[in-house]
Amino acid sequence: LDTDDGIITYHAAKTYPPVKLLRSTEQKRILITGGAGFVGSHLVDRLMLMGHSVTVLDNMYTGNRRNVEHWIGHPNFQLVNGDVVDPFAIEVDQIYHLACPASPPHYQKNPVKTIKTSMYGTHNMLGLAKRTGARFLLTSTSEVYGDPEVHPQKETYWGNVNPIGPRACYDEGKRVAEALTYAYEEYDGVQVRVARIFNTFGPRMNAYDGRVVSNFIVQALRGQPLTIYGDGQQTRSFQYVHDLVDGLILLMNGNFTEPVNLGNPEEHTIRDFADIIREKISTDVEIQSLPPTKDDPKRRRPDIHRADEVLGWQPRFSMHQGIEETVDYFRGQLQVI
Numbered sequence: 375l376d377t378d379d380g381i382i383t384y385h386a387a388k389t390y391p392p393v394k395l396l397r398s399t400e401q402k403r404i405l406i407t408g409g410a411g412f413v414g415s416h417l418v419d420r421l422m423l424m425g426h427s428v429t430v431l432d433n434m435y436t437g438n439r440r441n442v443e444h445w446i447g448h449p450n451f452q453l454v455n456g457d458v459v460d461p462f463a464i465e466v467d468q469i470y471h472l473a474c475p476a477s478p479p480h481y482q483k484n485p486v487k488t489i490k491t492s493m494y495g496t497h498n499m500l501g502l503a504k505r506t507g508a509r510f511l512l513t514s515t516s517e518v519y520g521d522p523e524v525h526p527q528k529e530t531y532w533g534n535v536n537p538i539g540p541r542a543c544y545d546e547g548k549r550v551a552e553a554l555t556y557a558y559e560e561y562d563g564v565q566v567r568v569a570r571i572f573n574t575f576g577p578r579m580n581a582y583d584g585r586v587v588s589n590f591i592v593q594a595l596r597g598q599p600l601t602i603y604g605d606g607q608q609t610r611s612f613q614y615v616h617d618l619v620d621g622l623i624l625l626m627n628g629n630f631t632e633p634v635n636l637g638n639p640e641e642h643t644i645r646d647f648a649d650i651i652r653e654k655i656s657t658d659v660e661i662q663s664l665p666p667t668k669d670d671p672k673r674r675r676p677d678i679h680r681a682d683e684v685l686g687w688q689p690r691f692s693m694h695q696g697i698e699e700t701v702d703y704f705r706g707q708l709q710v711i
């Protein structure tokens with residue numbers, strides 16, 4: 375903790391960016407839907423450290439009270455157990471709308487609910503933004519580009535999504551959420567921001583949510599084979615969660631209203647990624663080849679020129695730095711999960 379001219383700066387860890395406590399006139403009332411989830415809980419931490427008042431609205435479908443329990447009892451923090459599909463009333467200045475399951479096994483478990491969460495949930499939160507005059511930020515996804523025919527993906531690409539496949543509930547749900555967001559901007563003058571987030575990882579990922587980073591790390595720590603779906607030649611670009619949180623806050627507080635990609639362009643095949651995890655944890659673990667999943671995007675890498683130009687944002691952490699901390703986190707978790 376540093377103080378300079380009355381400005382307090384927290385330095386939490388080497389893989390955590392320094393955070394400045396804002397003056398009271400700059401502090402806001404903020405709603406974070408899905409704030410008990412993986413990304414949301416890191417956003418809660420940062421905004422709380424900055425001095426804002428934060429309310430989390432979460433139905434705990436894939437979130438966990440444990441992710442935010444360190445703030446419970448703090449006068450600036452409130453945790454509300456509720457579903458975004460139902461209307462919610464509160465007075466706030468900003469809304470970060472994250473609520474939506476993000477891992478394929480979870481969002482595919484109940485596709486109708488996933489679509490309702492994206493559609494009715496986004497509609498409700500935009501209605502709230504309209505009534506309160508709050509600024510609204512949607513966490514959209516690289517999945518709006520589907521199985522892309524353009525590489526890397528720029529925001530101007532319209533995507534290649536199968537509208538009736540197993541991923542449609544998530545991809546089309548987010549596409550309709552984007553359309554709703556811009557309709558509210560156009561017709562009701564709501565101030566909107568849209569982040570298209572690429573694969574993000576870090577501590578507090580759910581160990582069982584089926585995403586590749588948590589699967590491989592947990593499998594390797596347990597000495598189990600790493601499960602590769604298909605030939606492993608499909609690619610992803612992995613971003614460390616603290617970089618994403620930087621980008622979300624810059625986007626919310628900047629002037630740019632069109633969609634912005636937030637991701638780390640460091641691209642790996644899934645096979646390479648398995649080898650990186652084996653090198654870090656244990657080269658004794660084997661690879662198990664499983665059938666490919668339907669409509670799995672073959673290549674994914676963000677073009678982040680727009681984020682750089684309009685927000686001055688670039689990732690600060692390499693994938694390797696983030697993986698170190700994430701492995702340590704899961705090592706700790708394996709004592710309790």
Ligand code: NAD
Nearest residue numbers: 408411412413433434435436437457458473474476571574
């Ligand atoms: P997560 O599953 O950990 O968090 C989602 C949170 O939303 C959970 O706490 C869950 O309980 C809550 N939620 C789900 N449905 C809800 C509902 N109907 N009402 C209230 N709360 C509900 O996922 P995450 O990785 O933290 O993702 C957060 C957001 O970022 C999501 O909108 C996701 O689509 C987006 N995103 C994430 C990634 C990524 O790689 N993590 C990539 C692209 C987009």
Ligand code: UDP
Nearest residue numbers: 478584585586587589601602603608644670
């Ligand atoms: N994947 C894999 N083994 C796993 C989990 C995922 O090979 O145990 C692959 C999956 O098929 C996809 C990539 O890893 O090609 C990323 O999957 P994830 O679910 O993490 O994210 P998304 O598909 O939404 O990008």
